[in-house]
Amino acid sequence: VQRWILHADLDAFYAAVEQLDNPELRGKPVIVGGPPEARAVVTTASYEARPYGVRSAMPMGRALRLCPHAVRVSPRFDRYAEVSRAVMGIFRSVTDLVEPLSLDEAFLDISEAAAGPGGAEGVARAIKQRVRDETGLTVSIGLAANKSAAKVASDMRKPDGLVAVPPGGEAEFLAPLPMRVLWGVGPKAGQALLDAGFRTVGDIAAAAPGRIESLLGSRGAMLQAMARGIDERPVEASQERKSVGAENTFPHDLPDGPELREELRRVALGAAVRLQEKRLRCRTVVLKLRYAGFKTITRRASRPYPIDDPAEILQQAESLLRAVLKEEDRFRLIGVQCTNLVGGQLGQLSLFSAAR
DNA sequence: TCTGGGGTCCTAGGACCC
DNA sequence: TCTGGGGTCCTAGGACCC
Numbered sequence: 001v002q003r004w005i006l007h008a009d010l011d012a013f014y015a016a017v018e019q020l021d022n023p024e025l026r027g028k029p030v031i032v033g034g035p036p037e038a039r040a041v042v043t044t045a046s047y048e049a050r051p052y053g054v055r056s057a058m059p060m061g062r063a064l065r066l067c068p069h070a071v072r073v074s075p076r077f078d079r080y081a082e083v084s085r086a087v088m089g090i091f092r093s094v095t096d097l098v099e100p101l102s103l104d105e106a107f108l109d110i111s112e113a114a115a116g117p118g119g120a121e122g123v124a125r126a127i128k129q130r131v132r133d134e135t136g137l138t139v140s141i142g143l144a145a146n147k148s149a150a151k152v153a154s155d156m157r158k159p160d161g162l163v164a165v166p167p168g169g170e171a172e173f174l175a176p177l178p179m180r181v182l183w184g185v186g187p188k189a190g191q192a193l194l195d196a197g198f199r200t201v202g203d204i205a206a207a208a209p210g211r212i213e214s215l216l217g218s219r220g221a222m223l224q225a226m227a228r229g230i231d232e233r234p235v236e237a238s239q240e241r242k243s244v245g246a247e248n249t250f251p252h253d254l255p256d257g258p259e260l261r262e263e264l265r266r267v268a269l270g271a272a273v274r275l276q277e278k279r280l281r282c283r284t285v286v287l288k289l290r291y292a293g294f295k296t297i298t299r300r301a302s303r304p305y306p307i308d309d310p311a312e313i314l315q316q317a318e319s320l321l322r323a324v325l326k327e328e329d330r331f332r333l334i335g336v337q338c339t340n341l342v343g344g345q346l347g348q349l350s351l352f353s354a355a356r
Numbered sequence: 357t358c359t360g361g362g363g364t365c366c367t368a369g370g371a372c373c374c
Numbered sequence: 375t376c377t378g379g380g381g382t383c384c385t386a387g388g389a390c391c392c
Contacts, residue, residue, distance in 0.1 A: 034360075041360050043392095056392080062357045077362095102362085102392045184365095186390045218366080247361060284384090294359070298386065335361085364391080371384080 002167055004114040005107060005235065006124060007142040007150040010087065010131075011159035013104035015046035017083050018073045020136050029054070029070040036061035038251050039332075043075050047159060080104075083135060090130050094123060097235045107147055109235040124162055144170060146231035152181050170229025175202030182226055189216055201227045244278065245286070246270035247335025253292040255330050261318075268317045268336045272310035275338050281306030282338035285316035289324065290333035298337075299324055306342045313338065 010016065014032040019025045029049035034040025042063045045054040052067035064070065084103040091098045097109035114120035124141045131139045142153025144165035152174060153163040165173045174181075179201050180190045192215050198204055204212060204227035213220030225231065246267040254260045275282060286300040299320045307313060317336045 039359075043360075057360075059357055059359055062359095065357085105392070184390065188389060242364070243362095245362075249360060296387090300385065302384065333360090337363095362392085364389105366389085367387090369385090371382100373381085374379100 001111060001115060003145050004110050004120040004123075005144055005147050005150040006110050006120070006127075007144075007147070007154040008091065008106050008108065008127065009140045009142075009154045009158070010104040011138045011140055012044055012046050013084075013137070014044040014075060014080055015049075015073075016137050017080055018076075019046065021079070025071055025073075029067050031060070031063055031067070031070045031072050032075050033060050033063075033072065034074055035072070036064060039249055077103075083137070086135055087131055087137070087139070090127065090134065094127060097237055099235045099237060099239075107150070107235045121162070121164055124164070128160075128162065144173075146170065146229070147233050147235070148183055148226040148231040149174065149229060151183060152177065155181065171202075171205060171227075174227060174229060175200060175205065177201050179204050179227070182223060184219060184223060189219075192216065241278065241280070241341060243337055243339040243341065244271055244275045244280065244282070245288075245335060245337030245339075246274070247288055247333060247337075249290070249333045250331070253330040253332050256325050260331060260334065263334050264317055264321060264336070265314060267334060268314040269310045271336045271338050272308065272313045275308050275313075275341075276310075280338075280341045280343060281308040282313075283307075283340035283342065284338070285313055285320070286337040286339060287317050287320040287324075288333070288335035288337065289321075289331055292330040292332055294332070296333075297324070300339075302340060306340075 015030045018030055018032060027048065029052065030046040031042055031049055031054060032044040033042045040060045042054060042056055042058045042060060044056060049067050049070050054063045054067050064072065080103050088098060088100055088106065091106055091108055094113055095108055095110055099107040101107065110120060110123050113123045120143045124143055128139055128141060131137055138160040140154050140158045140161040142150040142163050144150040144153055145167045149165050149170040153165050156163045177200060179185055179193055179198055182201060196215055198207065204224055207224060212224045216223065248263060248267055250263065283306045284300055284302040286298050288296065288298050290296045301316055301320055313336065
């Protein structure tokens with residue numbers, strides 16, 4: 001039986017939700033992100049804004065200079081999460097094998113449904129129609145026999161696209177594309193590969209054995225396999241969370257003092273509350289600091305037993321901060337991350353039984 | 357142009373135990 | 375001839391993704 005993986009990617013998701021909720025924004029360039037004074041970046045640009053060169057992760061000040069008549073909207077993550085739940089619900093009505101990658105993206109294993117009369121494309125078209133009818137959003141879909149090819153395919157005809165890679169044709173489909181489309185090839189790896197003379201996915205596929213590994217380390221083998229259309233990773237419907245954190249960039253750099261301590265308090269409590277909401281405890285607290293010059297450091301401390309008390313987490317973070325502070329330091333960001341997680345209830349129980 | 361906030365995974369060195 | 379190796383845990387930094 002043919003394996004079919006579907007990758008779904010909602011188009012300009014946050015901006016599309018804003019346009020949906022506020023009809024005045026429809027047809028206009030919309031940029032979701034904080035204000036330039038807050039040193040924010042673009043979270044999502046609507047398709048109307050993209051011709052001006054506005055892109056995700058771009059500093060907001062620059063984005064608004066490129067597209068001065070754009071409407072800037074601060075993100076409303078709770079609302080996006082709500083819409084996301086509705087969309088994931090539609091996905092789950094097709095198959096239990098849904099792996100969300102973020103609020104706006106998911107892998108589905110639709111092998112079973114694709115064996116029906118409409119085939120994989122029929123399933124994809126039905127999903128697109130239901131998402132449009134029930135939420136008003138458009139979704140781009142890629143279909144292939146594996147995850148990496150499906151993901152690349154979903155990106156090829158955005159927005160509102162549907163691209164199916166014929167089974168067995170994965171390598172041929174990928175070969176002419178720039179290698180940067182492969183998952184895991186970012187700016188650094190991309191440059192290293194380019195310097196070595198590799199330009200397309202096909203170049204990676206055809207490289208001599210061990211060549212890619214010598215450039216990129218252990219990821220090389222996996223990358224070359226993906227370039228050849230081989231990727232056996234299953235769709236994983238549930239994955240264990242590894243960390244919960246909160247961080248904040250300040251509008252202006254801050255020296256040590258009451259303001260910095262208050263910011264630390266806010267992120268530590270924010271992380272702790274979300275930890276408790278998820279019924280988790282952590283054994284390790286990580287403090288993250290970004291200096292005015294953008295250099296970023298982390299310092300961590302582990303305890304013998306897991307904690308979730310906000311006061312305790314804050315205390316850990318404060319003691320880590322005291323240990324690194326120097327008189328002349330100024331900071332642009334502070335963050336707290338809770339890691340080494342254990343389930344709240346279970347952690348208690350196992351600790352209890354271990355103590356007996 | 358002046359660089360977010362939420363994450364995951366990997367590497368490498370050191371401590372410690374057997 | 376003060377020398378080995380494996381396993382595990384911890385820490386810090388960095389690449390990458392959305």
